[in-house]
Amino acid sequence: MHFRRRIALVTGATAILASLVAAPVFAADSSGWHTNSLALTTSSVDGCKVQWWGYVDSAHTNEYSYCSGNIGLQIRYKLYSGSLTYTSNVDWGYSYVDVGAPIVLQSNTHH
Amino acid sequence: MVDFRRRQRDRRYRRSATAATRALAGTAALILVVGCSPDTNKTTGSEGLSEDTFSLVLAEARDEGAGASQMAALEQAEQDGEVTIEMAREATRRTVECIANAGLSAGYTERTTYTGLVIPGYEAGTSNPGDDVAWQQIESCDVAESYWINQLYQTQPTSWQARVDYANLHEAALRACLEENEIETDAQASGAELVDQAIDDSRTAGVCLREVGITSW
Numbered sequence: 001m002h003f004r005r006r007i008a009l010v011t012g013a014t015a016i017l018a019s020l021v022a023a024p025v026f027a028a029d030s031s032g033w034h035t036n037s038l039a040l041t042t043s044s045v046d047g048c049k050v051q052w053w054g055y056v057d058s059a060h061t062n063e064y065s066y067c068s069g070n071i072g073l074q075i076r077y078k079l080y081s082g083s084l085t086y087t088s089n090v091d092w093g094y095s096y097v098d099v100g101a102p103i104v105l106q107s108n109t110h111h
Numbered sequence: 112m113v114d115f116r117r118r119q120r121d122r123r124y125r126r127s128a129t130a131a132t133r134a135l136a137g138t139a140a141l142i143l144v145v146g147c148s149p150d151t152n153k154t155t156g157s158e159g160l161s162e163d164t165f166s167l168v169l170a171e172a173r174d175e176g177a178g179a180s181q182m183a184a185l186e187q188a189e190q191d192g193e194v195t196i197e198m199a200r201e202a203t204r205r206t207v208e209c210i211a212n213a214g215l216s217a218g219y220t221e222r223t224t225y226t227g228l229v230i231p232g233y234e235a236g237t238s239n240p241g242d243d244v245a246w247q248q249i250e251s252c253d254v255a256e257s258y259w260i261n262q263l264y265q266t267q268p269t270s271w272q273a274r275v276d277y278a279n280l281h282e283a284a285l286r287a288c289l290e291e292n293e294i295e296t297d298a299q300a301s302g303a304e305l306v307d308q309a310i311d312d313s314r315t316a317g318v319c320l321r322e323v324g325i326t327s328w
Contacts, residue, residue: 040313051313053313053317055317060313060316060317062310062313062316064310064311070262070266072262076240083238084216084236084237084238085236085237085238085240086234086235086236087234087235087236087246087249088232088233088234089203089206089232089233089253089257089261090253090258090261090262091230091265091326091327092261092262092265092266092327093265093266093327093328094266094271094328095307095310095328096306096310096316096320096327096328097326097327097328098317098320098321098325098326098327099326100326105240
């Protein structure tokens with residue numbers, strides 16, 4: 001996965017606005033794909049504090065820094081039978097998203 | 112009342128620097144962003160999306176690779192003040208078609224959320240989970256055809272209000288679950304405020320929201 005990462009580095013009154021240039025293909029900041037796990041992982045996406053965790057059959061993410069914008073969650077998963085690994089489209093919320101599937105392998109938090 | 116800050120979330124969008132900016136800046140240089148846009152609360156109607164939200168989403172979509180059909184749908188939604196289920200369906204179907212045209216397995220799906228909102232979606236798969244080219248193709252199709260329409264559809268004010276109404280209906284169950292998990296609650300807190308409280312603690316987010324069926328907030 002080559003989701004673009006955008007890093008917020010706002011330094012109060014001294015913040016300088018960057019000139020934005022044309023972007024390459026992939027949109028939206030995201031955490032990148034990570035293994036679904038019970039372990040609570042904290043990170044920063046789009047300059048916002050997010051955390052994610054999961055169970056065998058679900059993945060969860062939430063944003064806890066009161067950033068504006070939305071938080072999205074996408075998963076890769078398997079069914080109980082069959083050889084394909086699937087990906088879902090993104091489920092969106094304001095601060096929390098929980099997505100379920102038979103066997104959740106990976107998740108990707110968007111902001 | 113729901114936490115004011117959270118109520119504002121759908122009226123503001125962050126603007127941030129692109130990866131291309133970062134690349135230009137170089138690894139040792141500063142990476143700068145534009146902060147949150149002003150919350151002017153300009154709305155297109157009582158149930159419409161904020162004009163600011165539309166303009167920001169349109170700009171982001173244009174900059175980040177949305178295709179012509181998705182841009183046309185976004186512009187139509189801007190005029191109408193909302194994203195309709197049909198717009199979301201059409202965008203998702205175009206995504207499925209794009210993925211299938213790339214030779215990958217893809218199917219259109221729909222599901223109904225806890226608030227009754229029907230969400231168009233897709234299942235796209237590969238027999239080789241290590242096939243980065245396949246995953247990249249799927250994401251490219253999503254970005255081109257439906258990423259922003261899908262996001263706006265799920266987060267527009269009518270969708271948000273339905274979540275608040277649902278949470279308030281389940282206030283008692285939410286309160287009971289939080290207290291069972293040793294989280295003190297304000298007796299005056301609404302169901303929506305209790306959801307916010309549950310989310311603040313990952314232990315209860317997974318347990319209490321699931322208990323009442325809340326899968327997104």
